[in-house]
Amino acid sequence: MLQYTIRRLGWSLLTIWLISIVCFFIIQAPPGDFVSVLIAQAEEDGRRLSAAQIDVLRERYALDQPWYAQYFTWIWGILTEFDFGYSFRWNRPATDVIMEYLPFTILLAGGAMILTWFIAFAIGIYTAVKRYSAGDYFFTFLGFIGLSVPNFVLALVFMYIAFAFFGMTVGGLFSPEYVEADWSVARVLDLVQNLAVPALIIATAGTAGLIRITRANLSDELVQPYVVAARARGQRENVLLLRYPVRAAMNPFISTVGYAIPSVISGEVIVSSVLSLPTTGPVLLGALRNQDMYLAGSFLLILGVLTVIGTVISDLLLAWADPRVRRQHSGATE
DSSP states (O other): OHHHHHHHHHHHHHHHHHHHHHHHHHHHOSSSOHHHHHHHHHHHTTOOOOHHHHHHHHHHTTTTSOHHHHHHHHHHHHHHHOOOOEETTTTEEHHHHHHHHHHHHHHHHHHHHHHHHHHHHHHHHHHHHTTTSHHHHHHHHHHHHHHHSOHHHHHHHHHHHHHHHHOOOOSSSSOGGGSSSOOOHHHHHHHHHHHHHHHHHHHHHHHHHHHHHHHHHHHHHHTSHHHHHHHHTTOOHHHHHHHTHHHHHTHHHHHTHHHHHHHHHHHHHHHHHHHTOOSHHHHHHHHHHTTOHHHHHHHHHHHHHHHHHHHHHHHHHHHHHOHHHHHHHHHHHO
8 A cells, every 4th residue: 555655646747847848838739928918908099119129028927938938937936935836917926826825715615515415426326226206206306407507607696696585795705895804703604604605516526427436336325235135134124234335335425525626616617707706717717818927827737736735645545445445455566
């Protein structure tokens, strides 16, 4: 297990380095750069930048250097000083912009993930135990809706329902009276209330998929010989269900940790834009539109790193939780 962990961490570091290169190439791929955006905006306003001004801007933002020099400057600053470069659009260090919006994104993503796993786990067990019942068909129908309806449509529907029927404030993470208020218990409760709607919207698609996976896996486990034998020995159904088949059906939850975090964060881009939430989603969208290369690249790199970290965690948890995985790995390394 130790050798597997060390090897897995080594490959993860190599993967992160390759991700950083890919991210830099992606943000360099569109024609032009941030100065080109400034030139176009100036022309729209009826102004024209001189050649000297353009050269000064390119030198100021280090855009006159070769791409490999820009890349090594960027990655070296991240490794040595946790400096993600300079945001042209915000006229601030990219690290400051990320740290300003990242905490609310983590809260929203964490809430969505907890809702996803809790709802999918409960409904998945119910639909597997009560196969082909009215409840099974009902939740299957809801699952197909969750998979097919886009998140921005759900955001609009939930906004209307929350405001029309529950009187909840929609748009933003705080009610108007708490936007500029100091932190207090009342402000925290208001934040939790406003997080509920976007977290539920983001969790819908992931929940629908996990319900189907959990139902299928648990249905297969319930007909295994060890379950039949335990039931024949007179073991209570609830104890039998939770002790053996459910543990085996937990593998999908563990294996989805790797992509759950980045998928939730990327899914909140559109939802946050519709609901006007102060998270990283709209900031990333604006950075891509304005070719704010260091800010956009930093967000993409963070998503990639989260994917790698989540995958490593899911692999290690899966090896720890499932004896079959441990035996398979032990046999492969001997």
